[in-house]
Amino acid sequence: MTKNTTGSLMRPTPLPESASHPVVTPLSPSVVYASDTPDMLDAQYEGDLHGYTYSREGHPNADVVAQAIDRMEGAPHMGVVTASGMAAVSAVLLGLTQAGDHVIGGNQLYGRSLRMMSEDLPRLGIETSMVDPGDVEAVRAAIRPETKLILVEVVSNPTLRVADILGLSALAKETGVLLVVDNTFTTPRAFRAFDHGADIVIHSITKLLAGHSDVMLGYVAARDQALNDRLRVFTVTAGMTPSPFDCWLAERGMLSFELRFDRAQSTAMQLADHLAGLAGVKRVIYPARHDHPDHHRAEALLKGHYCNMVSFEIEGDRAAANALARGAEGLRFAPTLGDVGTTISHPASSSHRALTAEKRAELGMSEGFFRVSVGLEDPSALCDVFTAAIQAATE
Numbered sequence: 001m002t003k004n005t006t007g008s009l010m011r012p013t014p015l016p017e018s019a020s021h022p023v024v025t026p027l028s029p030s031v032v033y034a035s036d037t038p039d040m041l042d043a044q045y046e047g048d049l050h051g052y053t054y055s056r057e058g059h060p061n062a063d064v065v066a067q068a069i070d071r072m073e074g075a076p077h078m079g080v081v082t083a084s085g086m087a088a089v090s091a092v093l094l095g096l097t098q099a100g101d102h103v104i105g106g107n108q109l110y111g112r113s114l115r116m117m118s119e120d121l122p123r124l125g126i127e128t129s130m131v132d133p134g135d136v137e138a139v140r141a142a143i144r145p146e147t148k149l150i151l152v153e154v155v156s157n158p159t160l161r162v163a164d165i166l167g168l169s170a171l172a173k174e175t176g177v178l179l180v181v182d183n184t185f186t187t188p189r190a191f192r193a194f195d196h197g198a199d200i201v202i203h204s205i206t207k208l209l210a211g212h213s214d215v216m217l218g219y220v221a222a223r224d225q226a227l228n229d230r231l232r233v234f235t236v237t238a239g240m241t242p243s244p245f246d247c248w249l250a251e252r253g254m255l256s257f258e259l260r261f262d263r264a265q266s267t268a269m270q271l272a273d274h275l276a277g278l279a280g281v282k283r284v285i286y287p288a289r290h291d292h293p294d295h296h297r298a299e300a301l302l303k304g305h306y307c308n309m310v311s312f313e314i315e316g317d318r319a320a321a322n323a324l325a326r327g328a329e330g331l332r333f334a335p336t337l338g339d340v341g342t343t344i345s346h347p348a349s350s351s352h353r354a355l356t357a358e359k360r361a362e363l364g365m366s367e368g369f370f371r372v373s374v375g376l377e378d379p380s381a382l383c384d385v386f387t388a389a390i391q392a393a394t395e
Contacts, residue, residue: 027248028060057236061247068254069209069219072188073201077228079221080235081247085184085204086112087240088218092151092180092200093117095234096227099125102146104177106133106163108156108363111351113182117151134294136167143171149178149200154193154301155185158347158371159364160285160311162294165301169197178227184208185337189261190305199223200231207338208308210253211260215246260340260376264308267382268374272310274383280394282368285311308375309337314368320393321346321367327392328385337373342382345371 033052035041043049052059062081070079082088093116097103105117107130117128129142133152150172152163165181172179180200181193187208193201203209205217220235222228235241272286284291287298288306298306314320325333325344334343335350345351347365360366374382 025061025064025248025251027244029244031055055244056239056241059244061244062242065205065247065250066219068251069203070221073221074192074194075201075221076223077221077225079219080232081242082218082220082235082240083242084216085206085218087235088202088220089113089116091220091231091235091240092202093121095231097126097148100146101148102127102144103148104129104131104139104142104150106152106156107131108159108161109151109153110157111354113151115354133163133168134161136164136171139168140171143175143177147177149180151180151182153182153185154191155287155307157185158311158345158351160287160309162287162298162301164297165196172199173197185307185309186302187261189258190302190307194223200227205250208261209257210250211257211338211340212253213336213339215250215253217242217246217250261308263376264374265306267379268308268310269306270379271372271374271383271386275310275312275386278387278390280314280390282313282315308373310372310374312370313366314390314393316368316393318367324370324389324393327389329388331385339373340376342375342377343373347371
């Protein structure tokens with residue numbers, strides 16, 4: 001260790017030398033990085049040298065995660081990892097627009113995305129329109145001269161409707177509007193949005209990519225280098241910095257991502273069919289099923305990958321919903337998705353609680369509506385749990 005003349009410890013304490021290298025990416029929690037000279041620092045900020053300066057502006061663990069998702073998505077430039085999925089959404093909606101602009105959103109977006117578009121953007125002088133992303137002509141009708149972007153989810157949260165991405169991509173190119181795709185539900189395993197015309201791709205890494213309910217991170221990347229740079233600058237300025245520890249955990253989770261996705265998706269297909277045969281279940285929503293309203297579009301877009309999410313609706317009111325949650329023994333009732341264990345969510349009391357009951361009903365979310373994030377349990381055991389839970393709710 002280095003000491004000064006008074007005997008007190010000085011930074012940095014040198015790492016022990018080793019002829020071998022770590023197998024696991026080292027965790028780098030340092031907030032600040034030292035450069036040798038002012039000229040070297042200038043060269044880093046000017047882009048002539050690659051190096052880290054202050055962790056709000058970037059750190060090694062975030063770059064490792066960004067590069068991993070870049071490879072999955074086929075991103076043309078290194079994306080930006082943010083402190084949460086909503087930070088990534090905010091980077092796009094706030095970092096690329098200004099007062100007087102207009103943006104279009106899918107009318108069945110994640111609840112917080114809906115809230116930002118319906119409450120926060122108008123407060124800042126940015127007008128919004130919410131339109132069915134499966135109806136390209138309705139989206140066309142909503143476009144104005146001041147429209148800057150269209151934000152959609154490939155598969156909507158929580159109603160599992162499938163957007164007409166190919167039609168929207170063609171429309172965006174025709175009109176010069178940016179197409180922004182939230183690919184959280186589908187993930188690059190099921191759908192690579194850049195390959196289908198997206199200008200910007202968003203992920204909540206928190207969910208399936210990290211996959212263990214112990215990480216809070218987001219990701220955003222743009223096809224155009226200038227837009228990508230604007231997003232990066234905005235996230236740094238707004239302090240949307242991801243935790244190095246969360247990034248380190250996310251990298252670990254992504255190593256098993258494809259295995260987890262495939263196993264959970266296979267079980268989700270079995271669970272959807274099982275639920276459809278139970279008394280008391282009004283409807284089951286899963287894109288692989290032929291009774292799904294967008295089944296043919298899902299087949300064309302997703303090529304057999306329908307994700308791990310299943311939604312269903314039972315007869316009854318809040319009392320029935322409470323009974324189902326209590327009766328799902330061994331499963332977590334929680335407003336999340338993508339965990340290794342199956343979780344059950346109730347949009348009326350969680351993600352879409354800010355909407356009125358009438359608006360939720362318009363979107364198809366009653367008190368008996370549930371969303372299931374299927375995990376890695378034994379499929380037959382999981383089906384038995386839901387049989388018991390629905391019996392408890394409907395008897």
